[in-house]
Amino acid sequence: MGDRAPADGDPILRVDGVTVRFGGVVALDGVSFDLKRGEVLGLIGPNGAGKTTLFNCLSRLYTPKSGSITFEGIDILAHPAHRIARFGMGRTFQNVAAFSTLSVFDNIRIGAHSRGVSDPLSDGLRLPRCRRNEDAVFEAASDIVDILSLGSVADLPIAGLPFGVQKRVELARALAARPTLLLLDEPAAGLNHDEIGELASLIRQIRDDLGITVLLVEHHMGLVMSVSDTVVVLNFGRKIAEGAPDAVQQNPAVIEAYLGHAA
Amino acid sequence: KGQTIKIGNTMPYSGPASAYGQIGMTIGHYIEKLNADGGVKGVKFEWVSYDDGYSPPKTFEQTQRLVESDEVHFLMSSLGTPTVSAINDYTNAMEIPLLFVSSGASKWGHPETHPWTMGWQPDYVSEGRIYGRYVLSEAPGGKVGILYQNDDYGKDYVNGFKEALGDKVSMIVAEEPYEVSDPTVDSQIIKLKSAGADIFLNITTPKFAAQAIRKVAELGWKPLHLLNNVSQSVGAVLKPAGLDNSKDIVSASYAKDPTDPAMKDDETMLAMHAFLDQYYPDADRASSFTVFGYGHGLTLEHLFNQLGDDLSREAIMSAAANLDFKLGTLRPGVTIKTSETDFYPIQSMWLTRFDGNSWVAFGDVLSGAAQGS
Amino acid sequence: MDQTTSRLTPETAAASTSATRRARARRRSLGGMAATLVVLAVFVALPFLLSNFGVSTLTKVLIYSLAILGLNLLTGINGQFSLGHGAFFAIGAYTTAILMVHFGVPYPLTLPVAAVVTFAIGVAFGLPALRLENIYLALATFALAVATPQILKLSPLEAWTGGVQGLQYYAMKPKVPLGLPLSANQYMYFFVLLVCVLVYWFAHNLVTSRTGRAFMAIRDNPIAARSMGVDVSRYKATCFGISAMIAGLAGSLTAIYLPFVAPDSFTFTLSIALFVGMVVGGVGWLPGAIFGGLFVVYAPNVAQEVATKGLAGAVYGLILILLIYLAPQGIGGLVRSSLRRLRHLNDKGPASGH
Amino acid sequence: MTALLSVTGLEATYGPVKALHGIDFEVKEGGVTALLGANGAGKTTTLRAICRMVKTRGDILFDGASITRKATEDVVRLRIAHVPEGRGTFTTLSVEENLQLGAMTRPAPGIAADIERIYAYFPRLRERRAQQAGSLSGGEQQMLAIGRALMLRPRLMLLDEPSFGLAPLITQELFAILATVKREENVSMLVVEQNANLALDIADEAYLFETGRVVMSGPAETIRQDEGIRRAYLGF
Amino acid sequence: MDLFVAQVLAGIATGAIYACVALAVVMIYQAIHHLNFGQGEMAMFSTYIAWQLMQWFGAESGGTLLSLPLYILAFVLTVAISIAGGFLVERTVFAPIRNAPVLSHVAVFVALFLIFNSLAGEIWQHTIKPFPTPFGNGPLTEGGLVSRHDAGMVAVTLVVLLALALFFQFTRAGLAMRASAANPVSARLVGIRVGMMTALGWGMASGVGAIAGMLIAHKVFLEPNMMLSILLYGFAGAVLGGLTSPGGAVLGGFLVGIVENLAGTYIPVVGAELKLPIALALIVVVLVVKPTGLFGQRLVQRV
Numbered sequence A: 001m002g003d004r005a006p007a008d009g010d011p012i013l014r015v016d017g018v019t020v021r022f023g024g025v026v027a028l029d030g031v032s033f034d035l036k037r038g039e040v041l042g043l044i045g046p047n048g049a050g051k052t053t054l055f056n057c058l059s060r061l062y063t064p065k066s067g068s069i070t071f072e073g074i075d076i077l078a079h080p081a082h083r084i085a086r087f088g089m090g091r092t093f094q095n096v097a098a099f100s101t102l103s104v105f106d107n108i109r110i111g112a113h114s115r116g117v118s119d120p121l122s123d124g125l126r127l128p129r130c131r132r133n134e135d136a137v138f139e140a141a142s143d144i145v146d147i148l149s150l151g152s153v154a155d156l157p158i159a160g161l162p163f164g165v166q167k168r169v170e171l172a173r174a175l176a177a178r179p180t181l182l183l184l185d186e187p188a189a190g191l192n193h194d195e196i197g198e199l200a201s202l203i204r205q206i207r208d209d210l211g212i213t214v215l216l217v218e219h220h221m222g223l224v225m226s227v228s229d230t231v232v233v234l235n236f237g238r239k240i241a242e243g244a245p246d247a248v249q250q251n252p253a254v255i256e257a258y259l260g261h262a263a
Numbered sequence B: 001k002g003q004t005i006k007i008g009n010t011m012p013y014s015g016p017a018s019a020y021g022q023i024g025m026t027i028g029h030y031i032e033k034l035n036a037d038g039g040v041k042g043v044k045f046e047w048v049s050y051d052d053g054y055s056p057p058k059t060f061e062q063t064q065r066l067v068e069s070d071e072v073h074f075l076m077s078s079l080g081t082p083t084v085s086a087i088n089d090y091t092n093a094m095e096i097p098l099l100f101v102s103s104g105a106s107k108w109g110h111p112e113t114h115p116w117t118m119g120w121q122p123d124y125v126s127e128g129r130i131y132g133r134y135v136l137s138e139a140p141g142g143k144v145g146i147l148y149q150n151d152d153y154g155k156d157y158v159n160g161f162k163e164a165l166g167d168k169v170s171m172i173v174a175e176e177p178y179e180v181s182d183p184t185v186d187s188q189i190i191k192l193k194s195a196g197a198d199i200f201l202n203i204t205t206p207k208f209a210a211q212a213i214r215k216v217a218e219l220g221w222k223p224l225h226l227l228n229n230v231s232q233s234v235g236a237v238l239k240p241a242g243l244d245n246s247k248d249i250v251s252a253s254y255a256k257d258p259t260d261p262a263m264k265d266d267e268t269m270l271a272m273h274a275f276l277d278q279y280y281p282d283a284d285r286a287s288s289f290t291v292f293g294y295g296h297g298l299t300l301e302h303l304f305n306q307l308g309d310d311l312s313r314e315a316i317m318s319a320a321a322n323l324d325f326k327l328g329t330l331r332p333g334v335t336i337k338t339s340e341t342d343f344y345p346i347q348s349m350w351l352t353r354f355d356g357n358s359w360v361a362f363g364d365v366l367s368g369a370a371q372g373s
Numbered sequence C: 001m002d003q004t005t006s007r008l009t010p011e012t013a014a015a016s017t018s019a020t021r022r023a024r025a026r027r028r029s030l031g032g033m034a035a036t037l038v039v040l041a042v043f044v045a046l047p048f049l050l051s052n053f054g055v056s057t058l059t060k061v062l063i064y065s066l067a068i069l070g071l072n073l074l075t076g077i078n079g080q081f082s083l084g085h086g087a088f089f090a091i092g093a094y095t096t097a098i099l100m101v102h103f104g105v106p107y108p109l110t111l112p113v114a115a116v117v118t119f120a121i122g123v124a125f126g127l128p129a130l131r132l133e134n135i136y137l138a139l140a141t142f143a144l145a146v147a148t149p150q151i152l153k154l155s156p157l158e159a160w161t162g163g164v165q166g167l168q169y170y171a172m173k174p175k176v177p178l179g180l181p182l183s184a185n186q187y188m189y190f191f192v193l194l195v196c197v198l199v200y201w202f203a204h205n206l207v208t209s210r211t212g213r214a215f216m217a218i219r220d221n222p223i224a225a226r227s228m229g230v231d232v233s234r235y236k237a238t239c240f241g242i243s244a245m246i247a248g249l250a251g252s253l254t255a256i257y258l259p260f261v262a263p264d265s266f267t268f269t270l271s272i273a274l275f276v277g278m279v280v281g282g283v284g285w286l287p288g289a290i291f292g293g294l295f296v297v298y299a300p301n302v303a304q305e306v307a308t309k310g311l312a313g314a315v316y317g318l319i320l321i322l323l324i325y326l327a328p329q330g331i332g333g334l335v336r337s338s339l340r341r342l343r344h345l346n347d348k349g350p351a352s353g354h
Numbered sequence D: 001m002t003a004l005l006s007v008t009g010l011e012a013t014y015g016p017v018k019a020l021h022g023i024d025f026e027v028k029e030g031g032v033t034a035l036l037g038a039n040g041a042g043k044t045t046t047l048r049a050i051c052r053m054v055k056t057r058g059d060i061l062f063d064g065a066s067i068t069r070k071a072t073e074d075v076v077r078l079r080i081a082h083v084p085e086g087r088g089t090f091t092t093l094s095v096e097e098n099l100q101l102g103a104m105t106r107p108a109p110g111i112a113a114d115i116e117r118i119y120a121y122f123p124r125l126r127e128r129r130a131q132q133a134g135s136l137s138g139g140e141q142q143m144l145a146i147g148r149a150l151m152l153r154p155r156l157m158l159l160d161e162p163s164f165g166l167a168p169l170i171t172q173e174l175f176a177i178l179a180t181v182k183r184e185e186n187v188s189m190l191v192v193e194q195n196a197n198l199a200l201d202i203a204d205e206a207y208l209f210e211t212g213r214v215v216m217s218g219p220a221e222t223i224r225q226d227e228g229i230r231r232a233y234l235g236f
Numbered sequence E: 001m002d003l004f005v006a007q008v009l010a011g012i013a014t015g016a017i018y019a020c021v022a023l024a025v026v027m028i029y030q031a032i033h034h035l036n037f038g039q040g041e042m043a044m045f046s047t048y049i050a051w052q053l054m055q056w057f058g059a060e061s062g063g064t065l066l067s068l069p070l071y072i073l074a075f076v077l078t079v080a081i082s083i084a085g086g087f088l089v090e091r092t093v094f095a096p097i098r099n100a101p102v103l104s105h106v107a108v109f110v111a112l113f114l115i116f117n118s119l120a121g122e123i124w125q126h127t128i129k130p131f132p133t134p135f136g137n138g139p140l141t142e143g144g145l146v147s148r149h150d151a152g153m154v155a156v157t158l159v160v161l162l163a164l165a166l167f168f169q170f171t172r173a174g175l176a177m178r179a180s181a182a183n184p185v186s187a188r189l190v191g192i193r194v195g196m197m198t199a200l201g202w203g204m205a206s207g208v209g210a211i212a213g214m215l216i217a218h219k220v221f222l223e224p225n226m227m228l229s230i231l232l233y234g235f236a237g238a239v240l241g242g243l244t245s246p247g248g249a250v251l252g253g254f255l256v257g258i259v260e261n262l263a264g265t266y267i268p269v270v271g272a273e274l275k276l277p278i279a280l281a282l283i284v285v286v287l288v289v290k291p292t293g294l295f296g297q298r299l300v301q302r303v
């Protein structure tokens, strides 16, 4: 893993003036920011501020009313959702979107779908090409299982696993595609303090060892502030602050809308 | 002597055509009676009748079971045009007699290609011709509207009818097909009426016949109403449709009408009722299907009375091809007659008019054979 | 494995490495292969033990199983509800019949043509189906099933389809090729068996491959699948095509085994039967197709033996309900849960003590 | 204070898998009990067991009477409200209908007023009242789940990670609301919460779970002082 | 033009049949979020019960109504029996397999279909029976194409529609039923007796089905297969209108009737032969454009 060296310079992701409306609800209102390659960007904001909506725009599940999104120099709004993974963007979901009847291992293998090449006919005939691909996926998935310590549950159906484990499988699934950009939607929800510490080091490991850029949505301030290089704050679909974690944490507008005083 | 002969049969005891099931039941009970009476010339029968749900592949499977597993001696009275079509080639290839098919399709009478298959009732094409000729003679200037079932059965009638009209086929102003899966034929009737038809040729199966008769009355439409034989059952069609609504309908008929008061003293009908009392008390006595099944039973009895000691399939087939007798359930003048080249046992019919209670024959006994043959 | 991440592990049996996982996967697939061979051996032996009629009934079982397999691929594996697979079955059958009757094509050569035709039609139907979910798709496919006989009857097509009468070509029934010491029924049986084995092999490969995982991902969570890079529309349409193709091949085999096609052979009850067979066999479990085929062919016969004629339907219905009571997930559910139980015991054996 | 809920020897199984291996704990009348523990420790299973949603052995007494033979819906009728893991939103129904459903077992009077009260707690929900609940953001749905549970006017609330997905400010407000509800309406609570600080703040007693067993228990204050707990759950 | 009007009227007349059944379909959908294939046969069975009651009461003879009060008595009794019957079927047949996958439920619907169909044939035979109408025979207006029965049927359908719409929108039981179907686990967690709600839904659906059956039987005649194809049209109508909207379902039913007749009349060559397929294809087209039907609730799916 880690075959792509982090290259500084141009942002890996540029979000420019993205607006999304649902009927009368304005979920995103002209949001713009850049994400530098090799950084962790924390995206925070009150409930309903539009964070998940932004993720859904990035992975093309929603189409913004206006604005543009450039990823690795590609105008991704011109592409359908299923092509995004191939461009190198991976994600997890806020409410765990697992393939519930399948085993953990298969969930992870599906994560590698975008890296494989096969068509139904050659798969059905089990051509040597497909067998080789299968073997490669098997190895890659096994590696990830080991990295994320999912070995003991790898053959179990994902549905009955504790929520926290499911979230970890989602992370493994996203990593299986070897993304250059990883979108994490509230990965710490449901984890206790200890586990969050591990998650923080895992995220750093993902950034530093694997060279993956991370966009992190999270309500756990300890985590956000400890791993983010930059923090962007949304409120009512609008960006209200952007900057280094410390600066954002002191920003009165952020405290007023999001953090509260007791934090 | 003392032999038991296995007879195979398929019937729609379930599914959309299950109303015909009583034909099979009647024959089965009649065979029970024959056996109880000591058989026909000492020969007893075993009636193996399977349900095919009116589905052709099922008919094939059940027939194969009858032939290859039950090893029946011959097949008799299997019902339905699409269903029996599925097995016609098979039974001929296996050289198993398939006698008295319960369907009036014209294809059961082709000894040159299918020497092991024989029909029973007048074929639908011939009956269609009878209606065509009647229209030509009765209302040569009329406008005909046709309602027909969109299958072989319906199309045979239409073809016979058109053939008889010949160059007057332009009298037909509207032809409306319906599918057995249609819930009602109301809209077809409305169209026929709107097309200005004053003659209504009603080629349907019982349920749709009843719907059509009632809808015609409901619309206040008063055409010359011709109803095909299959649907002329007083009990199963006209009563539900309303006897008043059915008044003056014209049909063609070869069998006696069980509801006809004149049949009260008819010898055959009395015998039938006695048989039903003893063996099949649940039977619907106002239904022509019961008479139909009873007629098949009598025909079987006659066939075996005619046979000698040789009960082989060939012998049975050649006996079936040499029938000539008066069957009690048939109207006067209508007989059963076959020959090596004529595999249509019943070919003549009477025109009948419904008088509000029963069918009254009029005119002469008619042959539906094609003109000049 | 480093210390930090290992803390995330739930404390169960010792974690396995890639090598042990691979070994276990191989063991399982060997087990599956052995089971398959046993079943195959039984199916090869049976025609020599059964009566002539028994052989032809078993041929029918195979044909239905094949169609059920096709349906299962679509509904069980890919999650697209179909109540109309009888339509593709019909198209396959008619393709074969028309090729044999009108073009004199030898029967084995009609199979690939039928496959291509039904695949194309399946894809064509799968495209609008992309927009329909669950019940809506069920209705659309059911509508297709209901409309099939009427379309086959269409008078403009009559020159080819034989209209309401359909096509009969008993004379073209396949003969036993020279030298084989088999009865006609046995030969037909083995021909059908060969096709079934090949298709099963194909379907099994498919399901255990990248494509198959994509199919299942779509079934479980289409949105997540899309985000993983699965082209949902393409896979769904393709799955529809393959599924229709398999059902079409089954139809094609019917038209060879029973040299007669007619619109009324393909009413919606056929589609319903296939559906019931799939449920009985086990939704999403390919070997279940055999059980489904057995059920669909034999259960009505059993019902008829048990009941008087009119009540056979009720008895069949009761048998079906009883079966669902005993095996809510079909036979496949029973087999899988007993396998799981076995494995659970196995896993517990050596590595207990936590 | 007497025990409103007392659980003894509770075992729970999912098919062949045993998730709880004999758990004992109580919730005092008007008190708050917190359950702590790592992922998969069995906290959710315990709440499900009380609501009779999993197969169990052992005894559960509510208000002195065993409820192990009751059906879920009858347990709820004893006014035990559950904020489930995963929120259990009726996604196709509107926000307001979701709230009404929370009061399904109550007589009609007072419901409208209570809905207003929930809207006052979570103004976001008022803005979204006619919207399909499935379209809400994660945090908004969490508010809805809590609001729905409050609509029952419960005697005992089972809260499975109530702060799950809530923004820090809302989380603070939520715990303030819970404290008020507890104080003013004498509602007892059983709280599963990963944010142990918050949980211990309102809790009287706490239990630490590990793989289906209670490994430590005591007054919240005592637990808070424990070195291991501090490191693993509190972070100071 | 005359023909056009005639066909539209004929379409409305048959559409009334479909609308009636579509209502029953929506009813069951709201209760179990599925379509029940056995529903048509249950309605047919109910209609036979009504017929049997009328025989015993002497309310009719050969399809002619003899006594309106006795007819109404039989009608009401039948609806009551059907509600109880639907309730019982759910309790005895479905409650035990509550947790089985939906597709297994569908297989059981098929089984119910077979059981009721075959029982009815066995008990009451297969020959068609006339069924009386309380609205009187003959056309509504002199020479008109709409019969009194058709008009009465439309009226009854609208009344049932109103009752159902009110029930679902404004009663707590209606809300509880929708909640049970949408999310049974959560419904239990708010104290709804989901089993009872489902059973009640079955009961009500079977009651509505009985009403539909008794109105339809007069038009198509009573026989075991009378609902075979009508149920499909009812499904089509309900789906076209939107399965969650009783009003939409009724409108959908009428639309199916009208479209089918117009297609049969005005589409050349294949129109008459293919009116059902054409009508169904049209519905599929509508669904492709509007996947939840004309008036169905759009579902928001979020991740």
Ligand SMILES: Nc1ncnc2c1ncn2[C@@H]1O[C@H](COP(=O)(O)OP(=O)(O)OP(=O)(O)O)[C@@H](O)[C@H]1O
Binding pocket: A022, A023, A025, A026, A027, A045, A046, A047, A048, A049, A050, A051, A052, A053, A054, A094, D128, D131, D135, D136, D137, D138, D139, D140, D165, D167, E300, E302
């Ligand atoms: N499909 C939709 N229809 C209507 N409103 C929607 C839809 N999707 C999102 N919204 C609204 O848009 C707003 C933004 O939602 P989003 O899920 O992006 O919030 P979020 O920032 O992720 O919040 P949280 O932190 O609670 O997850 C919410 O108020 C939500 O109600």
Ligand SMILES: Nc1ncnc2c1ncn2[C@@H]1O[C@H](COP(=O)(O)OP(=O)(O)OP(=O)(O)O)[C@@H](O)[C@H]1O
Binding pocket: A159, A160, A161, A162, A163, A164, A165, A190, D014, D017, D018, D019, D037, D038, D039, D040, D041, D042, D043, D044, D045, D046, D085
């Ligand atoms: N539906 C299920 N099927 C099978 N096993 C299950 C199921 N739900 C939970 N389990 C098992 O029960 C054990 C306890 O799970 P539970 O959800 O109660 O843990 P938890 O403490 O709530 O964890 P979390 O913090 O992740 O919510 C776990 O090992 C889990 O794998």
Ligand SMILES: CC(C)C[C@H](N)C(=O)O
Binding pocket: B020, B079, B080, B081, B082, B102, B103, B104, B105, B153, B205, B230
């Ligand atoms: C008269 C009936 C027994 C024949 C049947 N209508 C058929 O041809 O299919």
Ligand SMILES: [Mg+2]
Binding pocket: A051, A052, A053, A094, D137, D138, D139
């Ligand atoms: Mg969110």
Ligand SMILES: [Mg+2]
Binding pocket: A163, D043, D044, D045, D085, D160
């Ligand atoms: Mg939990």
